[in-house]
Amino acid sequence: MTTTITAAVSRGTDSPFTIEELDLDDPRPDEVVVRIGATGVCHSDIAALDHPMLEWPAVLGHEGAGVVERVGDHVTDVKVGDHVATSFVWCGRCAACLQGRPTRCASMRELNFSGVRADGSHLLHTEDGAPVSGRFMGQSAFASHVLVPASSVIVVPDDLDPVIVAGLGCALQTGAGSILNALRVTAGDHVVISGAGSVGLAAVMAARAAGATRIVAVDLLPSRRALATRVGATHTVDGAREDLAAAIHEALGGSADAAFDASGAPDAVLADVTVL
Numbered sequence: 001m002t003t004t005i006t007a008a009v010s011r012g013t014d015s016p017f018t019i020e021e022l023d024l025d026d027p028r029p030d031e032v033v034v035r036i037g038a039t040g041v042c043h044s045d046i047a048a049l050d051h052p053m054l055e056w057p058a059v060l061g062h063e064g065a066g067v068v069e070r071v072g073d074h075v076t077d078v079k080v081g082d083h084v085a086t087s088f089v090w091c092g093r094c095a096a097c098l099q100g101r102p103t104r105c106a107s108m109r110e111l112n113f114s115g116v117r118a119d120g121s122h123l124l125h126t127e128d129g130a131p132v133s134g135r136f137m138g139q140s141a142f143a144s145h146v147l148v149p150a151s152s153v154i155v156v157p158d159d160l161d162p163v164i165v166a167g168l169g170c171a172l173q174t175g176a177g178s179i180l181n182a183l184r185v186t187a188g189d190h191v192v193i194s195g196a197g198s199v200g201l202a203a204v205m206a207a208r209a210a211g212a213t214r215i216v217a218v219d220l221l222p223s224r225r226a227l228a229t230r231v232g233a234t235h236t237v238d239g240a241r242e243d244l245a246a247a248i249h250e251a252l253g254g255s256a257d258a259a260f261d262a263s264g265a266p267d268a269v270l271a272d273v274t275v276l
C-alpha cells in the first residue's frame, strides 16, 4: 500500500516546479515516513538543477521537519508521533561512519544524489507508474511526506516550531559542524565568519558556544549584521568595504585563529584568507 503524497516536482534547470500527486513507497524495515510540516530552501537545491547524477523528474529539498507517521518493522529508536528533523543518509558501515563522521561517508554521493536507494529502487512514482528521483540529500523534502532511513531523523521537542527545526537538516549543522568539528574553534579564539545567512549564523552561534572571544561577522546587509550581533557576533563588518581585509583585521584585533566563508563571494574568501 503506497502513500499518495503531494510534491513539488523538478524537471531541470529551465522548468518551473510543478505541484503533483505522487506515490511514495512503503517504509522498509529500517525506514520511516515523515509528514513534513516545514522545509527550508537551500542554495544546493538550486545547484542540484545542474547535478549530473540526478535524473529528471526529481523531487528536491533537504531541510525537512515534521512528524513521524509510519515506521518500519525494525525501527526502535523513533516512533509514530515523534517530531523530527530529517537529514542526509549515511551508510553506517564505512570507516568514516564508524569513526562518527557520517558527513564523510564513503557512499555519500550514491546515497544522497543518485535519486534512488542503495539497491537502485525508486521511492517515488508518478500516478501512472513512471519513476521519479527521490531521496535528494536523503530526503526530497519539497513534499508533503518523505521516506527516510530511521538513522536520518533526529527527534526534537514537540513544542518546537517546524519552521525553526527545518534548518537543522542542512544549514545549521553545516555552519555549526564547520566551526566545532572541522575548524575546532576553542575558548579564546578569534574567528571571522563571512556570510550571515543561516549557515553563517549557525557558525556564529557555534563559535559563541565554543567560547571564541572575538567573532567577526561579515555581510552586505545591515539587517543580517544586526542579526549576527543578536546571536553572538562581537563585531560586524560591511562586506562591501573596499578595504575588507583591513577592516576584518581591525575588528579581530589582529589575525584570525579560524576563518569560515558562507558567502561564496570571492572577495570575502580572499579577505578571510588574508587575515589568517
Ligand SMILES: [Zn+2]
Binding pocket: 042, 043, 044, 045, 062, 170, 171
Ligand atoms: Zn543545503
Ligand SMILES: [Zn+2]
Binding pocket: 090, 091, 092, 093, 094, 095, 096, 097, 102, 104, 105, 106, 107
Ligand atoms: Zn558511510
